[in-house]
Amino acid sequence: MELSGAEILVQCLKDEGVEHLFGYPGGAVLHIYDELFKQDEVQHILVRHEQGAVHAADGYARATGKPGVALLTSGPGATNGVTGIATAYCDSIPMVVITGQVPTPFIGSDAFQEVDTLGITRPCVKHNFLVKDVRDLAETMKKAFYIATSGRPGPVVIDVPKDVTDPNIKIPHRYPKSIKMRSYNPVKRGHSGQIKKAVELILSAKRPVVYSGGGVVTGDGAAELTDLVREMNLPITSTLMGLGGYPGTGKQFLGMLGMHGTYEANMAMHDCDVLIAIGARFDDRVTGKVKDFCPDAKIIHIDIDPASISKNVRVDIPIVGPVKQVLADMLNVVKARKSRPNREALEQWWSQLQQWRSVNCLKYNANSGRIKPQAAIEMLHKITGGDAIIASDVGQHQMWVAQYYPFDKPQHWLTSGGLGTMGFGLPAAMGAKVACPEKDVVCITGDGSIQMNIQELATCQHFNLPLKVMLLNNGYLGMVRQWQEFFYGSRYSEVTVEAQPDFIKLAQAYGHVGMRVEKPEDLEGALTEMMAMKDRLVFLDVVVDPGENVYPMIMAGKGHHEMQLSPDCELS
């Protein structure tokens, strides 16, 4: 069959099983939009800003594990997408972003709406391509999806000049079923010798702890992780990105670790003798002062990316491979062996952990007469049965969700961890709602963040996406205010969000339901009412205690054992 470039591009999307495409049209992609118009297999979601398109594709990917796809025009379309691409890159999210480009003869001539998209995106993509010849288009599409979704996932950009999609130039089309690249062969199995060594070490441990990360979620290893941790009675903590990889309400879960991690998780890290890092990358928010990191521990590290291993912290037993398979193999080794973990030592370790837990580091003063943001999140957890997909923005509210909304399942927590992109929440929630229309999807946000992509409320109206927005409104850029309180003598420099819009009216102006709640006694009613409106987008402005801080906190340059605890908790 002879097809034009535009037809090939759309056909490739269908062949990849792409059902939804987030995008925004413009001159360089007109031929592609004309093809999209003629079909109805791939649904195009017209966003209101290209950053929204890319975050939505990202949220779609995080909620499903399938690659998100975005389509942007050249020049400003592509540059508007860059923050979204970088966000996905930092969190290793599979995504394919197609950008239009000026026609090949014009490249390099400073043509209208020309930017060097390849150059601009190179440092924040897993890979990118410029398609110079329509005959390369199909294979490039195949490679892009393969690279984005295999190994350590990440965003791939395909830059397509306008003449490559010319409807009048037709060529024979065949979409390759599979692709082999001599220069790219992600590891499929972990080394069995290393796996055995790791199991030996865990069995000999007296104070083991599992530190699991986002790789467990993107690598579909939650079931295997849960089995192994339960089989071996191991305590487990998780990074911000790994939440949901092991049930948050599970008995063995210590909560998140790191800068705003729990007392018990961070103390366990400091005192452990064997650390089992699984799909986590020893980020600086997690390690604290590297010199004081797990001072007594032998470290096992399972990661699919060799470059993650011994990057920030040297490890003793590296295992390069996909978590799912490595954990399954480990479990088999454990089951085949006669010896069991050191029961007595483990019991002692658990009683130590219990003691740390009894400090109750997440306690807050619930009787201040104002709505506490923590209480609002706990209430949402109760009302949703912990089963909603939660997207967050960046700031204090993000940390509070991580602390007070225990995730029992993977792919239910969508947050920008690595780049920390304010404005991620609403479009990500939108992408998740497109992917999972039957699920409750809630965007928990701050009064700063929500205004960074608030235009997407129009997209939600246009495509009837009845997600929920829960705004924890503290009138501040709260996270920054907290740092200014702690480290800059409470000199609140440019963190007061004065002149706020009336969020109720704003929501209504976009055709949604707007509500506000100000009193603690009204909180449950308001949240219940919000969640009950299944087919409407409800924007709930929750007016919270403005001065609340996120605790515990490891200050810069401190170790895990040197946490600052909340004045409200029970360490005597």
Add this chain to the structure above:
Amino acid sequence: MRHIISILMENEAGALSRVAGLFSARGYNIESLTVAPTEDPTLSRMTLVTCGNNEIIEQITKQLHKLIEVVKLADLSEGVHIEREMMLIKLLAKGSHREEVKRLVEIFRGNIIDVTDTSYIVEMTGTCDKLDAFIGAVHEDLILETVRTGPSGIARGTKGLSL
């Protein structure tokens, strides 16, 4: 410590800028870099000289490996290898200097490949040290221009970097 890394990569537009971008983005040093296609025109071979402690070199090689176009690489400094660099150097050659310079070039086994009544162009190949030594041996006022390729390297013996 100085390391010489040999990289076999797809001969595609943009591959070089990925390598250069990686080094600048991560703050690694590049002392020199040479690249050209191999006997298989779909592959390029790059020789890159960098420096850093063992941790940094380990990250550099891992990060290079992660680039999709990189097919294979080796840190040549880990084994016995041979390095050669080529230099073109234009020297002032007038009066008594003409003979003196010519003798020096012979001692260093270079070739004079262009002659005018006031200048020579000398072609010289060798290790970086040898080229440095030649430059040191010529009076600095006589040096008009130098162009160096940066070293290319290859491992000794039958083992090597190929597909």
